[in-house]
Amino acid sequence: MGIREKIGLIRAYIPADDETVEALAALLERQEALKSRYSQSVGRVDMEAVRGAIAGGKPAISAAGLWLTEEEVAEGVREVASVVSEHIESESERAGGVVRALDEGILNLRRVALAVLRGDLEEAERAAGEAGVDPRALTSLVAWALQPALAALSDAVMGAVDLSSWSSGRCPVCGGYTALGFMDRDGAFHLKCQFCGAEWGYPSGKCPFCGNDEPRLIGSADLGEGKPLVLNICHVCGNYWKVVDERISGTSVPRSLYDLWTLVLDAVARRLVA
Ligand SMILES: [Zn+2]
Ligand SMILES: [Zn+2]
Structure with a gap:
């Protein structure tokens, strides 16, 4: 059963119109594909260091750092931008602006990705300002591109590290709170x-x-x-x-x-x- 059929099972619960649900389904589908591509890159992460971080009460990302190359982040951003352009008309222009800035080589996506991971939105906004792109579009696209990469890291960590000693309400992999x-x-x-x-x-x-x-x-x-x-x-x-x-x-x-x-x-x- 594909992701769309699975979404069909819960459609009645989702308080959104069909167009929005379709856009979400397309985004989740694209992120799923990105996750399997990013799972290769996780091999570069030092799992021993991750194990040590988690044992010390720090999330995996603090030891892993941002292990993706500029090209790998860009690939994800282009993929999610194409979904946005195709499905969310009101955001299409802003997403297109980010892709054009990428084409011109005036965006440093690793810098933005690190800022997003740290939750430093001001730094992300500065980067957007310097490249002349919409700050919200840039941070959303980078966050949506990072999500499948972190999901791949998360699978690898859950497979390799015993999380039973983790007692915090914050995520042992990315360090974020969850509701x-x-x-x-x-x-x-x-x-x-x-x-x-x-x-x-x-x-x-x-x-x-x-x-x-x-x-x-x-x-x-x-x-x-x-x-x-x-x-x-x-x-x-x-x-x-x-x-x-x-x-x-x-x-x-x-x-x-x-x-x-x-x-x-x-x-x-x-x-x-x-
Ligand atoms: Zn409380
Ligand atoms: Zn997490």
């Missing part, structure tokens, strides 16, 4: 990174953002009986996280689609928090 988790069929809870897809065990009912685990300070809402999606809200830090209960859902929907599947919970959270 997504799942209860597996045996009733064990795991967080799942929304950026790179890494999965790690975490106490159920504990806020991934601030660590609050006081039951009366965590609210929750579901979508009705028999629905496998649950929203948790932390009354200490005000953040929320989304949970897929696989004891109810089974496993026909791949975990790579859980963030998309639970978009409806983001909408509920916005209403509750607002």
Whole structure:
């Protein structure tokens, strides 16, 4: 079953029109293809160093650094830009501007990629300004291109490194926070990174953002009986996280689609928090 058929299984949950869902499906499909290409490059990453970083409570990326070449980042950016140009008319011009700047050789994408990985949006904006391209388009395209590379790293790390000692709510691979988790069929809870897809065990009912685990300070809402999606809200830090209960859902929907599947919970959270 391809990604489009899988999306078909959860279509009814996605609060977006067909055109948007089609654009998302095309992007996910392209990222899937990029991930298998990037998985070759992960061989350059020193897994021993990654193991040491994780044992010391630091994410894999702190040891891996940005292992991609300028050309490899550019390849990803061109691929996702072509999906954007084809499917999102309103963004087509801005994405085209980034590709033209690439053609002219006036963009240093590794610099932007490092800034995006550090969460340093000002640096990314400076790079966009110097090249005369739209800053939001540039950071989105670079982030969408990095995502499959980090997903490839994430698969490699999960295959090679024991993550059972990782106790943080931040991702052991990319270091980002996540607002997504799942209860597996045996009733064990795991967080799942929304950026790179890494999965790690975490106490159920504990806020991934601030660590609050006081039951009366965590609210929750579901979508009705028999629905496998649950929203948790932390009354200490005000953040929320989304949970897929696989004891109810089974496993026909791949975990790579859980963030998309639970978009409806983001909408509920916005209403509750607002
Ligand atoms: Zn991650
Ligand atoms: Zn919290």
